[in-house]
Amino acid sequence: MIQRHSSRRPGLVLLMLGALALTSCQTVQTTQPGAVGVERQQSMLLSASQVDKSAAQAYQQMMKKAAGKNALNRDAAQVARVRVIALRLIPGTAAFRPDAPRWAWETNVITSNDVNAWCMPGGKMAVYSGLIEKLKVTDDELAAVMGHEIAHALREHGRERASQAAAQSIALSIGGALIGLGDNSVQLAQIITDVTINLPNSREHEVEADRIGVELAARAGYDPRAAVTLWQKMGQVGGAAPPQFLSTHPSPQNRQKDLTDYAARVMPLYDAARKR
Numbered sequence: 437m438i439q440r441h442s443s444r445r446p447g448l449v450l451l452m453l454g455a456l457a458l459t460s461c462q463t464v465q466t467t468q469p470g471a472v473g474v475e476r477q478q479s480m481l482l483s484a485s486q487v488d489k490s491a492a493q494a495y496q497q498m499m500k501k502a503a504g505k506n507a508l509n510r511d512a513a514q515v516a517r518v519r520v521i522a523l524r525l526i527p528g529t530a531a532f533r534p535d536a537p538r539w540a541w542e543t544n545v546i547t548s549n550d551v552n553a554w555c556m557p558g559g560k561m562a563v564y565s566g567l568i569e570k571l572k573v574t575d576d577e578l579a580a581v582m583g584h585e586i587a588h589a590l591r592e593h594g595r596e597r598a599s600q601a602a603a604q605s606i607a608l609s610i611g612g613a614l615i616g617l618g619d620n621s622v623q624l625a626q627i628i629t630d631v632t633i634n635l636p637n638s639r640e641h642e643v644e645a646d647r648i649g650v651e652l653a654a655r656a657g658y659d660p661r662a663a664v665t666l667w668q669k670m671g672q673v674g675g676a677a678p679p680q681f682l683s684t685h686p687s688p689q690n691r692q693k694d695l696t697d698y699a700a701r702v703m704p705l706y707d708a709a710r711k712r
């Protein structure tokens with residue numbers, strides 16, 4: 437997908453985003469700090485409803501395309517396993533934002549050799565069979581990946597990144613009002629797809645997703661320490677060709693140490709969840 441998109445004209449997409457973004461910039465705190473204490477104000481040019489709608493469109497298209505290749509939810513046991521974990525993780529999202537448990541969450545498994553997983557804004561998630569099989573993930577490790585991806589959605593990192601792209605186009609003074617825009621939502625859907633699936637997250641976003649992810653796992657009764665082994669496995673698989681997941685999830689300095697520290701911090705939540 438990266439190759440296909442690189443042939444597009446990024447300037448044109450930025451122009452169109454500029455037109456979308458001619459609303460006022462908003463500073464928001466998307467999530468409550470939780471036990472892990474993630475607190476950072478975010479600048480948003482694009483509205484959540486606009487972004488979530490485009491994400492849902494993009495997601496539906498991708499699932500349709502996967503179904504066309506007979507690569508959607510082929511292994512019933514695998515799908516059930518992933519969805520059970522999602523259903524256990526989602527209630528804990530309320531610790532970060534009360535509205536999240538009521539989002540239109542969707543979880544599907546794509547048959548692919550790629551080691552990959554992602555969650556689009558609004559809770560549209562995909563786990564690739566390559567990740568499950570090549571890493572031989574335990575349930576705790578799968579919960580660590582999914583918790584991390586859900587955290588990106590809760591923090592609205594996709595909306596933040598799309599907003600940054602829009603702000604850039606405005607800074608370049610190429611105001612989108614100059615061009616006719618027939619199909620904004622299609623363009624935005626493309627950007628959401630790119631920031632979720634093709635382009636690397638920032639290290640700052642990764643740290644936030646790591647910390648919130650371990651808390652979500654702990655609250656759902658999954659061992660938060662599994663995040664450490666998960667990322668170790670991720671680094672070992674693939675040899676000279678690292679998994680696609682690592683290209684979109686760059687390693688923050690000290691990830692292992694940070695995950696170890698924050699897993700320890702949420703152990704009481706894990707112990708409490710297991711007693712229930």
Ligand SMILES: [Zn+2]
Binds near residue numbers: 584642684
């Ligand atoms: Zn990430």
